[in-house]
Amino acid sequence: GGEALRYLLPALCHLSAEEGPRKVLLTLDAPALLVDFLLQTWTSLKGRKDGASSRDPSRETACSALLNFTVTEPESVRKDPCYRTLEVHLSEALPVLVNKPHLLVLVANYVTLGLMIGRLKSPPSGSVEADQKRFFTAALRFLRGALESGSGSGSCPVQVSVSWKDSWDEAAELWRLSLQVLGGCIRTQPWVVGLIREEGWLQHTISMLAQCSALPDQNTQEVLEEVLCAVVEQCSVSQQEIREVMRRDHGGALSRMRSLKESVGLK
Structure with a gap:
């Protein structure tokens, strides 16, 4: 049952990171077991009052193992129905969990996992599924909350909220x-x-980057720039808006994003 699996999770996580053992785990339907574990723990978490839902590292370990499968076995993710079950679960749980700051690391795992699965999906032929929209809405709200403008203006670096x-x-x-x-x-x-x-998310991020002098580290700058470049590629309105802000911005962190500058047609 769930309790026995809880003790095996660290080993499962470790094995899922290595190709040989991971292939064996796939034949044993390990991803389905992990998804089932998350569903079970969610049921018990849901039933508790807000203050009683303490952090459980085993949930995070299960997510890490599933992330290993998701990153390395994309075909399995596309075909195995357990990932669809997982998607539905993430879309149900995430909007609730984003309001529980003490479970922030679990939420970060859920967001990463859901986005990893989302990246492997084909674009919808018709309207977007409600659960997908619900997941992405909650994920964006969560991602946006990590950084904030420093107090004061202009010369303050971005701070972790x-x-x-x-x-x-x-x-x-x-x-x-x-x-x-x-x-x-x-x-x-x-x-x-x-x-x-x-x-x-876009407005918040652009304003913050234009107002603040620096980001917490180079990696953070790179990933934010990567997202903004992707937005600009797909949306001409956003491209225009970002170009205008970059034209006016001469000292903010935004002005140092060279790839983004090129993407919006500025030198």
């Missing part, structure tokens, strides 16, 4: 990975650009 500070060391890498994958999602699922605009 108060709600993220305690978890930043653990969640930063997942946050960056999520942004990187979001760039991939924009290219494979162009409808996401509309949501990025509607949800205010």
Whole structure:
């Protein structure tokens, strides 16, 4: 059952990172077991009052193992129905979990996992599925909350927001990975650009980068630039808006994004 699996999760996670053992785990339907574990723990988490839902590292370990499968076995992700079950679960759980700051690392795992799966999907032929839209909406809200403009204006660097500070060391890498994958999602699922605009992620990010002098680190600058370049490729309105802001911005972090400058047609 779930308790036995809980003890095996660290080993499963380790094995899922290596090709030989991972292939064996696939024949044993390990991803389905991991998805089932997340569903079970979600049921118990859902039933608790807000303060009682303590952090459970085994959920995060299960996500890490699933991430290993998702990154390395894209064909399996496209074919195995357990990933569709996982998608539905993520879209149900994420809007609830984003409001639980003490579970921020789990949320970062959920966001990364969902975006990884989203990147592998074909663009919808008709209207976007409601659960996909729900997931991306919650994911964008979560990703947007990590950084904020420093107090004051102009010369202040971007800061990690108060709600993220305690978890930043653990969640930063997942946050960056999520942004990187979001760039991939924009290219494979162009409808996401509309949501990025509607949800205010684009406006928030551009304003913050134009106002602030620097980002917490080079990696953060690179992933944000990557997403913005993907947005610009897919949306001429966004390209125009960003070009105008960059024309006016002479000292902000935005002005140092060279690839973005080229993408919007500035030298």
